[in-house]
Amino acid sequence: MTITTAHGTGTAFHEGLVHAYSANNYHPLPVVVARAEGAWVTDVEGRRFLDCLAGYSALNFGHGHPALVAAAHEQLDRVTLTSRAFGNDQLGPFCAELSALLGTQMVLPMNTGAEAVESGLKVARKWGYEVKGVPVNRARIVVAGGGFHGRTTTIVGFSTDPDARGGFGPFTPGFDIVAYGDTAALRAAITPDTVAVLIEPVQGEAGVVVPPAGYLAAVREICTADHVLFVADEVQSGLGRTGHLLASRGAGVEADVYLLGKALGGGIMPLSAVIASRDVLGVLQPGQHGSTFGGNPLACAVGRAVVRLMSDDGPGGMLAMARARGAVLAERLGALVGHGVDAVRCVGLWAGVDIDPRLGSGRDVSEALAERGVLVKDTHGSTIRFSPPLVITHAEIAMAVDALRQVLAELR
Template identity: 65%
Template sequence: MLDPQAATSTPLSPDLFEAAEARTAHNYHPLPVVVAHAEGAWMTDVDGRRYLDMLAGYSALNFGHGHPALLAAAHEQLDRVTLTSRAFVNDRFAEFTAKLGDLCGKDLVLPMNTGAEAVETAIKVARKWGYEVKGVPAGQAEIVVMAGNFHGRTTTIVGFSDDPDARDGFGPYTPGFRTVPYGDLAAAEAAIGPNTVAVLVEPIQGEGGVIIPPAGYLAGLRELCTRENVLLACDEIQSGLGRTGRTFASDHEDVVPDLYILGKALGGGIVPVSAVVADRDVLGVLRPGEHGSTFGGNPLACAVAVGVLDLLATGAFQERAAELGLELRDRLAAMVGRGVTAFRSRGLWAGVDVDPSVGTGREVCEALMARGVLAKDTHGSTIRLAPPLVVSPDDLHWGLDQLAAVVGG
């Protein structure tokens, strides 16, 4: 393995970092690293220092940086056509929608760009379905959501967030949402009324610290929604497409939602691609002019996403995430009581609660950066680990060695 901290003699990172921060709205608090190149599970900064990527773009880079098949798909498409808008049909669109629909076992695909757009789309679809199919009185549709959720940062979405950083100062908030504790099936059942059109849930709450619900929770929600004639919408933007060792995190309980909400890894880390996927009796409620996106389903996005879907079709990435996830779990278990108070993991995804006496999550991530590992903190002293699924076992263990050294485990 190359020395991750090999560097040039005249560091450029501090000046470039300060220049970037000086002209950028401070809606992020990035670590002070300036990336210039990346390949596989490794990133290199402008000074030549190498870092193991243990974040993978919040799961947008499940297949690593610069996967050859995805780069080839993008390069080939760049020479042909990149955007037509949905006013016309491009020659990659049918293949994309067919393959994504088949992956999900659903009839129709509604392509968008970002994850938040896909969630907003699902909200609109669920409300329209409620009015036209279920017969909910106009303007009375309700959606049950979960405490601790993270579905994006649009004005509608932050209105049903309980994270003060995401919510405070952005009201007035959109009505029509009822919040219940995550993992509490009885609370979800009690919240459903005659005007409920959907239950919106993350099968695993990523931003919350990789929070895994109790066994049977998702299956219980599926049964409840079926019985009460309510749509089950699963936000698999972070948890889906191989991250947890299955194609979707909901697959762990053999749950098929009415709406899949997808994003991040669907674009292969190359272009933003998101989608809502559902059967015709749900997505079919939309008519021309009621929803849209100029860039949604553009030829470049479709070409890259088809490459992603072809990779997923092999099952190799899901299997790799499951196998390496066992090694990740065992290594983290050995750190409990030795600088780590608790952890939660599924596949190659973990939330690690560091003993506050060691430091905040930010401080731990800064110490990891100094040792050649890039990760991201979330609440308090919790950090998230989500390496690309292409990470080698040796590199994964090396990264975990650095974490153990930082926390004292």
């Protein structure tokens, strides 16, 4: 069968193809992007939109950042993939430079955020058996309710989201779920067989839920006292999103294992990593874990350029930009509380906005904002998220929040 697509150009045509030939696992807004630059995207009909989602933090540095595109172009002309059957000249420097950026010792490169989480779970279990001395096949890992760590079968097995879990069992055993932010519940869940605590320092998919003051420090204290690994899922929160290199470090806390993804690939390549000490990642031996594309030279070349961007913590660096522009976003969104907004949670350039449910759903508001040229995404009913590229300007932030104000006024 031959499918001819050359005759179609509009939004409806492209959405029709997706509906006909793609599995129905997403419910996107009715926008079909054809080009993008910085904080802006242009659809197939020539309409421009301010991107205030940034690929759930995968595009922290904006669309087509020149330093990242240049690194990709240069590497494309050289070599893109070798598999790990051979070495490549980008892998070692990438691991060394990322280790230096985070002040750790070893890196396990993978591709997607979910792969980083799955890899972290495997490493934690193996560490538990070989280092902590947990009896074989008894390792347990404590996780937080409301968290989002990906959509593999193991991960959705400890999700508390019924949409993520429904229809996919049976699930992998060995996980204990406690309430996010509840130190007493965490302490009570620790047993001699516990090998790790896996949490997001800020719960992104849940609506940018920020933990209570002192919670992350308490997690660190509990893990240290009970010889348990603190595994921080920084796939969405890491690399500048919160105004800090890592959200956990923004709270003054060091984890034992960091999971990075999304922004690590610069919005160009899927690239993720598990980063830890030699005592932790050193438990892996050849043949026990791997990935054909993990550590490929193209992704590593882009990742090295990302590391260089993140190494600048000066006034013009990405972290300073996120802190300054995040303060503007928080102030402007905060002014909407009581005017169609019930609550705002903001950390760095990342905000969860709870819309008054009497005005409509988060989806309703997201669609109305798209009609005004601003792209955000809803989550969990009446909440919308703002996570624009760190390169967004103050004027662009004002435009986005003004558009939200207008939408809310029309819905009231």
